[in-house]
Amino acid sequence: MTDTSQPKTARFDLQGALTDAERERNAQRTFLKDFTRDAAAHLDACVHCGLCAEACHFYVSTGDPKYTPILKLENLRDSYRAEVGAFAPLRRLFGLGDPVDLAALEESEELLYDSCTMCGRCTLICPMGIDIAELIERARHGMYEAGLVPERLQHITRNAELNESPFGTPEDFIATIRAIEDKFGYKLALDKDHAEVLLTLTPSELEDHRASVVGMAQILDRAGVDYTLSSQAFEATNFGYLSGNLPLQRELTTRMIDHAAAIGAKTLILPECGHAYGAARWEAGQWYPDGNVPVEVLHIVEYMDALITEGRIKLNKLSDTATFHYPCQQFRRGGLDEQPRRILDALGLELHDMEPSNAFSYCCGGGGGVVSNRRSEDLRRRVFEMKRSEVENTGANRFVTSCGICSLTFEKGAKAAGWDRMPESLVELVAAQLTD
DSSP states (O other): OOOOSSOSSOSOOOOSSOOHHHHHHHHHHHHHHTOOHHHHHHHHHOOOOOHHHHHOHHHHHHOOGGGOGGGGGHHHHHHHHHHTSTTHHHHHHTTOOOOOOHHHHHHHHIIIIISOOOOOHHHHHOTTOOOHHHHHHHHHHHHHHTTOOOHHHHHHHHHHHHHSSSSOOHHHHHHHHHHHHHHHTOOOOBSOSOOSEEEOBOHIIIIIOHHHHHHHHHHHHHTTOOEEBOSSSOBOOOHHHHHTOHHHHHHHHHHHHHHHHHTTOSEEEEOSOSHHHIIIIISGGGGSGGGOOSSEEEEHHHHHHHHHHTTSSEEOOOOEEEEEEOOHHHHTTTOOOSHHHHHHHHTTEEEOOOSSOGGGOOOOSOTTTGGGOGGGHHHHHHHHHHHHHHHHHHTOSEEEESOHHHHHHHHHHHHHHTOOOOOEEHHHHHHHTEEO
């Protein structure tokens, strides 16, 4: 008889040369280190209603109950109950429930990295107010310390540690900026000693969406903004945040912010990226005394909206219809609710919202590092088909978003499915319609 007890393909990768006991110990220690009163309250508050399942794009697109968001936190919950929960002493006394073991951790790798984008829709839906996305982020800290991170995500994270960016070294960045200038015939401000604004980028712009780099520069130049790119602090994507490497998360965030302060910048602008916004805008305060971040951190969508509202840039009208994919970290988690609507209106685009839309929109399926994980390809394609139907049902002529990773995820899905509706960048649309 064929043994079917094990999957044909392992759904986990082991990083480093740790023993099994060391992996278990590191995970347990880190889970407990991350515990706060709010985390404990959230884990105790779950009433097992199952509503978070219907909130998850991976569950909805597969129907597989293992993708129920709250179930992805079982290791974190077991650590809490065994060591610091209200009944932990009694549980230890009677041997009820052990701290997590390696097999459970291995099973969790798929659930925490392959099938969770930390989009926060489950958080929004939860009737008990449990911030499941936040707890997933904390659970990843323990997984990273246990060496249980998908291979490619670990590789990219390691590049960020060694080169200060997963894209490459400062020299690589300078060479790429010069190549972009040559291709588009547009001069970019680079490594100025002083500037009012520090503009940051992600590998998405530097590798796949280079027109967006020029687009942001054109917008800032037209508005008369004194800006610069920096070869010493250009990386907005935070793979410490995505992998669970907390020290790297801090290093990547503070490098950008501290450099902005050092050149006298008052504002740091993040490009079309979602998790960069979460890491640098909403989590940066934990690295500074009393949460006082020394510069203002804004997303390019916020900044463009302000420039349009203040009359510092003017746009031609397109007189067309468009639907808009709301990137989760910008809108559901970050609160940028009205800005894209105002920008689309200024562009003369009649918005046809997908259903559901705004804060309740389903994720693209590639955020949170998922798009970098080859094992997640089948899941991402299932979510893509869901989003494809949403887009087509609007009847809009144009499909727009404001996140490079969302665009990359849709582009990959469209290529695999033979779909001809590639997403357009909101930045690039604005730049193309600049007028005097």
